Amino acid sequence: MRRSVIMFAVFLVCAELLGCATVQKKFTRKKKEPAHTAAVIYTEEGPYQKKYSNDYYYKIHFTQWKSWHSDLIDDLGGNSKKLERDADEAVNHLEGMNKYLGSPKQQELKPHLEALKAIVEKLESGHYAGSAENGMRAELETIRRNVANNFYYTRVKNDLISDTVDLGTAPAPTP
Numbered sequence: 308m309r310r311s312v313i314m315f316a317v318f319l320v321c322a323e324l325l326g327c328a329t330v331q332k333k334f335t336r337k338k339k340e341p342a343h344t345a346a347v348i349y350t351e352e353g354p355y356q357k358k359y360s361n362d363y364y365y366k367i368h369f370t371q372w373k374s375w376h377s378d379l380i381d382d383l384g385g386n387s388k389k390l391e392r393d394a395d396e397a398v399n400h401l402e403g404m405n406k407y408l409g410s411p412k413q414q415e416l417k418p419h420l421e422a423l424k425a426i427v428e429k430l431e432s433g434h435y436a437g438s439a440e441n442g443m444r445a446e447l448e449t450i451r452r453n454v455a456n457n458f459y460y461t462r463v464k465n466d467l468i469s470d471t472v473d474l475g476t477a478p479a480p481t482p
Contacts, residue, residue, distance in 0.1 A: 362464065365404060366460050369400075371396070371403075372397055372403075375393055375397040375400060376393075376401075376447070376454075378393045379397050380444060380448065380451065383447070384440050390430055391430060394423075394426070394427040394430050394431070397427075398423055398424060401416070401419070401420050401423060402420065404416070407467050407468055408458075408463060408466055412458075412466040415457065415458075419453055419454050426447065429443070
């Protein structure tokens with residue numbers, strides 16, 4: 308009996324020294340890998356450089372405005388949410404065009420922009436009668452015709468603001 312107790316003690320010591328570490332590893336929690344790892348965004352040091360020229364941005368805004376404005380006219384009297392989206396996009400792209408124009412041309416575009424904003428306010432508030440749709444449609448057609456004829460790229464390319472910025476000369480360092 309004594310011999311079996313000694314053998315059992317020797318077995319426990321051997322098991323403690325040899326096998327317990329793997330049992331412990333089996334029953335410890337492993338760190339879970341996150342389902343999504345955030346991407347690292349690298350920013351460039353130094354001055355900001357635009358990817359494209361003002362001419363390119365103006366052309367994009369003009370094309371987008373023309374498309375959204377046509378959709379606005381076509382959807383007049385239809386789905387109110389689609390109508391609001393068309394109106395908002397048309398105004399945003401017209402404002403985008405205005406941003407790249409020089410001051411005299413901005414003043415020419417301003418009345419058309421204000422008229423479009425007034426129509427958008429009526430549409431978003433919902434305070435217009437069904438009979439007023441024909442009047443709004445005629446006014447939207449007038450805005451489209453005037454802007455499309457007077458503000459297409461070849462007509463305003465000399466009035467666009469310059470891509471280069473004159474920062475002047477650096478001041479002399481003070482001692």
